[in-house]
Amino acid sequence: MMDRSGYHALRGNEDDDTFLKDPNKVSDRPHLHSRVLHDTSSASRDLRKDDTEVVDADIDDEIDTLESVDSTFQFSSIMTMLWSSTALISDGYNMAIIGNVTLFLEKATSVDMLTEMRGQISNSFLVGQIIGLLGFGILIDKMGRNVGALFTTLILIVGIAISTAAYGTTPLGLVWILIVGRGIAGVGAGGEYPVCTTTAAEAADDQHATAPWRGFITAASTILSIDLGFVLASLIPMVLLLFSDGKHYELIWRLSIGLGAILPLSILYYRILARTSSTYEQYGQSTISLPYKLIFSKYWMTFIGTAGTWSMYNLVAVPFAIFASIIASQLNPDGSLVKDFGYSTLIQTFCLPGGLVGGWCADRFGRKRTLVVGFALQACLGFVIGGTIRQIQTMPSLFLILYGIFLFLGEAGPGSTVFVISAEAYPTVIRGVMIGLSAAVAKTAAATSTQVFNPILTYWEGDYVKAQQVVFLVGSIFCVFGAILARIFVEEIPLGTDLSRAEEIYESFQREGAEARILK
Known part of the structure; x- marks a missing residue:
């Protein structure tokens, strides 16, 4: 960042001729010559001092504005990387959790899903992911990363809510509602892949301090976060099982799925206010086909x-x-x-x-x-x-x-x-x-x-x-x-x-x- 001396060097010095006059033209009387020279020199110094103070004030305002914008943008980039990581932790958790709670679901509903229904529940999330990957990949290139990030979060929350509250007059009806909810959640989870990968890489590239570590930051914001979500998807049902003394299977599977909404909800407010990366502002936003x-x-x-x-x-x-x-x-x-x-x-x-x-x-x-x-x-x-x-x-x-x-x-x-x-x-x-x-x-x-x-x-x-x-x-x-x-x-x-x-x-x-x- 340019300091104040740099601004002075760029502006240069004011032309003294605008402030000083030739004292020889003031008077022909010798006894007044030195007095006039002293007075005009003092006036010149006062004017230059006042002008320099004004210039310094303007430069200070410019620097303060630049520092404010730079610190705001740097904070936004760091938060973007953090929330991208949080979103993919949620992705990994919601991807893996259904396989870990299927047994509890079977015990609670008495529906044997070891064959057909279990596969349909898993496949609904996978199909939703593929739709989200393709749809949001196009969306974030056309409308911006922040728009895609907001909608993936909202869709994921809706899907988790439907899955958690799934209810039917028969156990089979409950399972079909769960399939619908998992499919919707899959769309949001799939959309997070292009959203988080692009935003993490572009946010890391925006800052001089993080650009050399772009690979590390992108990997930590993506695969590490997904793996952490997988770990939590095994750990949380185990903790709930311990606290329930091996009973209350319906409570365990509903809580396990419902807890997957905590992380998306925690980043929703930021994603509403998030600003797009400077990389996308400069090179993206294509309005042509x-x-x-x-x-x-x-x-x-x-x-x-x-x-x-x-x-x-x-x-x-x-x-x-x-x-x-x-x-x-x-x-x-x-x-x-x-x-x-x-x-x-x-x-x-x-x-x-x-x-x-x-x-x-x-x-x-x-x-x-x-x-x-x-x-x-x-x-x-x-x-x-x-x-x-x-x-x-x-x-x-x-x-x-x-x-x-x-x-x-x-x-x-x-x-x-x-x-x-x-x-x-x-x-x-x-x-x-x-x-x-x-x-x-x-x-x-x-x-x-x-x-x-x-x-x-x-x-x-x-x-x-x-x-x-x-x-x-x-x-x-x-x-x-x-x-x-x-x-x-x-x-x-x-x-x-x-x-x-x-x-x-x-x-x-x-x-x-x-x-x-x-x-x-």
């Missing part, structure tokens, strides 16, 4: 890189997160629900450091290198576990630690970098829609992953060790594919560059396209 066909001709390789690596990450992360409940039950032979939730919470906790380590590595070693190495290390460990699983199974503690490290590597490598790369690879005018598209493809891959792994578990139902071995080997193969996709299609973004690099590439592409059309 974007030529998406032409844009894809430029960014198709980038899209394969972001959508492909994100999909490979989801193909491993989602089924292995579900797989954690099976491992927890194996570690808990007496069948205690509290212990099941405790082991699940412990397993999910291994993921938390991954987002921090991955974000730090992305800023220090590069996004692409962190992504490729993360996939490769996870694949190697998966092959080792799969190849020696019969020996490892005899040592439950060792198996639990190795499984936790496997999850950690997934978050430290692809889990953190897919968000960072997707936010930085595209220009502002299409950043939201391309993140939404990439994540939508990845969510679709997550849905199909259950179709890949469930038959494996069913086929070797009588031999869980063999089933786990095949699951680890197949998951490791997906990691290898992810590393190959990253190596070929993901562009390495030079360290130390800001988001304007993507704008310069896009503007150059626009000029080339305009020149080509003129030549035709």
